[in-house]
Structures are given as structure tokens and as C-alpha cells.
Amino acid sequence: xxxxxxxxxxxxxxxxxxxxxxxxxxxxxxxxxxxxxxxxxxxxxxxxxxxxxxxxxxxxxxxxxxxx
Numbered sequence: 001x002x003x004x005x006x007x008x009x010x011x012x013x014x015x016x017x018x019x020x021x022x023x024x025x026x027x028x029x030x031x032x033x034x035x036x037x038x039x040x041x042x043x044x045x046x047x048x049x050x051x052x053x054x055x056x057x058x059x060x061x062x063x064x065x066x067x068x
Contacts, residue, residue, distance in 0.1 A: 001045050009041060012049065029053075 010017055013025045019040035026034050026042055031053045034042035 001047055003043055003045055004049070006041060 004012065009022050013022045016022050016025055019036065019042065023034055023036065023042045026032050026044060030049065032044060032048055034044045034048075037043050
């Protein structure tokens with residue numbers, strides 16, 4: 001389980017270099033709330049990237065009924 005390097009993050013996010021922009025892209029595209037490193041860049045693993053939106057969509061698919 002390896003953490004993405006800065007170069008891999010830039011490639012993954014389509015050229016975004018700022019940590020905040022990368023974090024927003026990851027949240028929007030993958031549905032992952034990535035923790036941040038000390039330098040402000042997101043810290044995610046390839047496992048999380050490959051898992052993608054599958055779990056995020058599964059979580060949002062739950063429909064709760066209102067209490068009567």
C-alpha cells in the first residue's frame with residue numbers, strides 16, 4: 001500500500017499542482033475526503049484511487065425512511 005508521490009498526484013489530477021486544488025479534485029472525482037500532509041497536499045494510496053467512487057456511491061445509495 002503505497003502513498004502517491006507529488007508527481008503521481010499531479011498526473012492523477014490532470015496537472016493540478018496546489019494541494020487545495022488537488023484535494024478538491026479528489027473529493028469531486030473520487031468521493032474521497034483525503035487527509036493532508038504537512039505541506040498541504042493530499043495523502044491517498046493507489047488502493048483508494050483504484051477503488052474509486054464505488055464505495056462513495058454505495059454509501060449515498062442508502063435511503064432512510066422518516067420516523068412516523
